[in-house]
Amino acid sequence: MSAGPAPGSSQPADAVAGSGGAAPPVFRVRDLRKVYEMGEVQVHALRGVDLEIxxxxxxxxxxxxxxxxxxxxxxxxxxxxxxxxxxEYGERRLDGADEALLTRFRREHVGFVFQFYNLIPSLTARENVALVTEIARYPMRPEEALTMVRLQDRLDHFPSQLSGGEQQRVAIARAIAKRPQVLLCDEPTGALDVETGIVVLEALERVNRELGTATVVITHNAAIADFADRVLSMANGELVGERRNETRRPLSEIHW
Ligand SMILES: Nc1ncnc2c1ncn2[C@@H]1O[C@H](COP(=O)(O)OP(=O)(O)O)[C@@H](O)[C@H]1O
Ligand SMILES: [Mg+2]
Incomplete structure (x- = not known):
């Protein structure tokens, strides 16, 4: 993880924005296995996953x-x-990497969005995002990131003054403000109702389109899969299905 740009560059990537086609892989995963040892019991959480993103x-x-x-x-x-x-992340191996390298990888290249927003209650939306932009190398301004998720009118609101969907969009703004090459979202709509969830997914979709950020969205909800370039299904620690959408369906047409 030496200094230097990520594969394809982590900077604004107009050339690859929204493409599901000929772009180079960001990740190459081979025969990935994960066993959790729980005392006497072994949990085989991943049983040989092969994947390119x-x-x-x-x-x-x-x-x-x-x-x-x-x-x-x-x-x-x-x-x-x-x-x-x-x-492999570009040229780099992440398996077996030490904590210092992983920390740097996460800080420079990855944005995370989780089901719960983990905003700091005593800071405004703008300040929550600024926490990240202050330590990033090529950050957006917090206002820019918040505008991208359509929260330009909520800059000085505290989390308690925002709805769940708005809080999640602050979390997305925080995740993208460092211009990560990869955005990883674990059930980002899991705590939200349908309409709010769609607004959150629209924010992810806009980031993906405008910044060219490779985005992985975990969801239980098969109905929203049509807005992706590609849909992978997992069962029992394995990838069991893959579907490519020739065209992405606009979220406005998706109901669940
Ligand atoms: N930290 C952990 N320690 C032990 N077992 C775990 C841990 N995290 C996940 N597991 C187990 O690994 C399996 C896969 O979990 P997980 O990746 O969280 O699945 P999913 O996100 O699809 O619900 C489950 O059986 C879960 O109980
Ligand atoms: Mg999970």
């Missing part, structure tokens, strides 16, 4: 609870290490 791609990851989605996402994001198998 392309620059600028919008990917939806479906699968029942316990199928290994979060484990896979956490390993891609450098939050956890596999038991075996390889994860």
């Amino acid at each position: 392309l620059a600028g791609e919008m990917l939806v990851l479906l699968g029942p609870s316990g199928s290994g989605k979060s484990t896979l996402l956490n390993i891609l994001g450098g939050l956890d290490l596999p038991t075996s198998g390889s994860v």
